[in-house]
Amino acid sequence: MRVPTPLRSFRVYPERRSLYWEVRFYRDVPTMRLAYGFYRGKVSSKVSDGTARNFVRAEKALAITAATTFVNFRHGRQRTSPVLGRLFFAFGSCGAMILSHEAAHATRYYLIRMGVKLDDPETDERFARILGDIVRDIAKEIW
Ligand SMILES: [Zn+2]
Numbered sequence: 075m076r077v078p079t080p081l082r083s084f085r086v087y088p089e090r091r092s093l094y095w096e097v098r099f100y101r102d103v104p105t106m107r108l109a110y111g112f113y114r115g116k117v118s119s120k121v122s123d124g125t126a127r128n129f130v131r132a133e134k135a136l137a138i139t140a141a142t143t144f145v146n147f148r149h150g151r152q153r154t155s156p157v158l159g160r161l162f163f164a165f166g167s168c169g170a171m172i173l174s175h176e177a178a179h180a181t182r183y184y185l186i187r188m189g190v191k192l193d194d195p196e197t198d199e200r201f202a203r204i205l206g207d208i209v210r211d212i213a214k215e216i217w
Contacts, residue, residue, distance in 0.1 A: 078106075078216065084097050086211045093157075093187060099158075102167075103166075107162075136172055137173075139159065139179035141159040171176060177209045185200075
C-alpha cells in the first residue's frame with residue numbers, strides 16, 4: 075500500500091514565528107485516515123517525548139491534529155525541529171466546524187510548545203487571535 079498523496083499541502087505559521095504546522099488535504103476521509111496511519115508509523119520512533127499520546131483515535135475522525143516534537147541531532151548538538159505537527163483534512167468533510175475544531179487543537183498545542191500558561195486570563199485574547207489566524211490561513215488556501 076502506498077502513502078496517499080495529498081491534494082493540497084502547505085504550512086501555517088502561528089503568529090508568523092518559526093514554528094509551523096504542516097497542513098494536508100486529501101481527497102476523502104478514508105484516504106486522509108490512511109495517510110495519518112502512515113504518518114503515525116513514520117513519526118512514532120522520532121517523537122521525543124510523550125506527545126505520541128496526543129494522537130487521537132483516528133478510526134472515526136473526520137480530521138486529525140497530530141502534534142509532534144522532533145529532535146534533530148547534528149554535530150552532537152540537540153535541536154528541536156520547528157515542526158509543530160501535521161493537520162489532516164479531507165475535502166468534502168471540511169466545513170467551518172471541522173476547520174475551527176482542528177484550529178483550536180492546533181492553537182493549544184502551539185501555546186503549550188511556546189511555554190504559555192493556558193489558564194492565564196491574559197492568554198485568552200492571544201488564543202482567540204491565533205485560532206482566527208489559523209482558520210483564515212487554511213480557509214484562504216482551500217475555499
Ligand atoms: Zn478534536
